[in-house]
Amino acid sequence: MATVATTQSTFTTIKKCVVLFGAVSAIVLGTVAVTAFTGHEATPFMWIRAVILLGAAPLVHRMVSQAAAGSYRAFDRVRTLARVMPVAVIGVDLIPGLCPAWYVVLQGISALALVAVAVLTHGSALRAAFPKPSEGR
Numbered sequence: 001m002a003t004v005a006t007t008q009s010t011f012t013t014i015k016k017c018v019v020l021f022g023a024v025s026a027i028v029l030g031t032v033a034v035t036a037f038t039g040h041e042a043t044p045f046m047w048i049r050a051v052i053l054l055g056a057a058p059l060v061h062r063m064v065s066q067a068a069a070g071s072y073r074a075f076d077r078v079r080t081l082a083r084v085m086p087v088a089v090i091g092v093d094l095i096p097g098l099c100p101a102w103y104v105v106l107q108g109i110s111a112l113a114l115v116a117v118a119v120l121t122h123g124s125a126l127r128a129a130f131p132k133p134s135e136g137r
Contacts, residue, residue, distance in 0.1 A: 007129040011068035014078070014120050017113045018064055022057030024110035029054050031106065046103055053089070053110065064117075067130075075121070075130045082118035086111035
């Protein structure tokens, strides 16, 4: 059985990963802006996606905080997002010709932070802290 200290330590690490995801997303948006303002190509897709992923970071961080406070619903959402978002980010980036290589690399780095969240949320410490609720509740 996981201790409270182990659980909170795991959530602290998860929060750091989400902050890293947000920081890299901010770097992506900043790079898109610099690219556009220096006369290089920055497509609407690159702008929109960079803004959306940066905007998602505080929302995911809030859910992690709620999960750390004991919310199973928030924990389940974070666990699901941490599985789905990296696949979506990397999957879209692999469409040939959609984004330049630097964009793909930076988005991939941000996705790696979420992969770490997925691993941690599926680890034994948090599974013990958040047993699946029974169907009758």
